[in-house]
Amino acid sequence: MDEIEVEFEHGTKPHTARCYDYFLGGKTNYAIDREAALQALNANPHAMVAARQNRGFMHRASRYVAKETGIDQFLDIGTGIPTEPNLHQVVQDVNPRARVVYSDNDPIVLAHARALMNSTPEGDTAYIEADVREPDRILEYARKTLDLSRPLALSAVALFHFIPKEDDPYGLMRRLTAPLAPGSALIFSHAAIDLDDGQMAALAEQYSRSVTPTRLATRQETADFFEGMELMDPGIVPTSEWRMDLDNDAIPHQPGTVTAAEAGVWAGVGIKH
Ligand SMILES: C[S@@+](CC[C@H](N)C(=O)[O-])C[C@H]1O[C@@H](n2cnc3c(N)ncnc32)[C@H](O)[C@@H]1O
Numbered sequence: 001m002d003e004i005e006v007e008f009e010h011g012t013k014p015h016t017a018r019c020y021d022y023f024l025g026g027k028t029n030y031a032i033d034r035e036a037a038l039q040a041l042n043a044n045p046h047a048m049v050a051a052r053q054n055r056g057f058m059h060r061a062s063r064y065v066a067k068e069t070g071i072d073q074f075l076d077i078g079t080g081i082p083t084e085p086n087l088h089q090v091v092q093d094v095n096p097r098a099r100v101v102y103s104d105n106d107p108i109v110l111a112h113a114r115a116l117m118n119s120t121p122e123g124d125t126a127y128i129e130a131d132v133r134e135p136d137r138i139l140e141y142a143r144k145t146l147d148l149s150r151p152l153a154l155s156a157v158a159l160f161h162f163i164p165k166e167d168d169p170y171g172l173m174r175r176l177t178a179p180l181a182p183g184s185a186l187i188f189s190h191a192a193i194d195l196d197d198g199q200m201a202a203l204a205e206q207y208s209r210s211v212t213p214t215r216l217a218t219r220q221e222t223a224d225f226f227e228g229m230e231l232m233d234p235g236i237v238p239t240s241e242w243r244m245d246l247d248n249d250a251i252p253h254q255p256g257t258v259t260a261a262e263a264g265v266w267a268g269v270g271i272k273h
Pocket residue numbers: 016017020054055058077078079080081103104105106109130131132133156157158159162
């Protein structure tokens with residue numbers, strides 16, 4: 001599907017990927033997405049800061065996993081519209097042989113997948129348009145590029161708050177992690193209900209009304225996604241507090257200048273037993 005067809009099909013309804021792109025300062029969004037994003041900013045003036053902190057966590061956590069665990073294969077679900085550096089650029093900077101499979105359910109991400117495919121010659125990248133509610137299909141596709149008998153890192157960053165309870169988000173996570181080898185990692189973040197005085201709840205309500213159903217989680221509910229895993233230091237913390245000592249955040253930010261309430265998203269990395 002080319003970009004014009006995507007606009008024809010999707011320019012009439014805001015989408016999370018394009019609202020997030022707007023918050024990150026990207027240009028791959030339509031008037032309808034910008035309108036929804038501005039309504040989100042009205043509901044929670046920290047929405048843009050929260051998106052950028054989340055992206056910064058993704059950068060730091062994926063680089064940390066590539067460096068500290070030696071994991072050289074990544075499955076990133078809910079990839080988002082390409083925004084440099086993308087995950088493969090971060091991890092291939094550590095290990096040029098790293099292999100990355102991307103997946104998202106917004107066709108516009110597929111239209112820009114070329115940017116996700118510029119792997120190093122030694123490594124590899126692949127992309128599948130799929131919904132996280134199709135875990136078996138995603139894993140089957142991932143097997144063509146990744147070796148599931150060896151540890152890999154599953155990245156599900158700012159994705160699961162878009163999975164309604166009735167679609168069994170914890171069950172989906174179990175189905176995604178069950179086939180992974182011991183030593184595999186989970187890089188995860190989830191919009192929080194218990195970090196602020198209701199601004200995230202207002203944002204979720206507005207998103208649920210005009211973009212997509214959005215559900216928030218407490219710190220414990222976020223930790224519950226890591227069943228069968230050991231959390232790496234510092235555990236579940238706001239994105240703005242996850243290993244700010246690491247110097248790989250492409251989004252400039254001085255540690256301590258963004259509060260937990262402004263970040264509004266829980267984050268953590270776990271290793272499978
Ligand atoms: C907030 S963005 C996060 C992008 C990236 N993971 C990051 O953290 O920088 C959420 C992404 O999840 C995708 N998404 C939402 N619901 C999804 C679903 N059910 N299955 C797959 N992807 C989904 C959206 O299209 C969007 O690209």
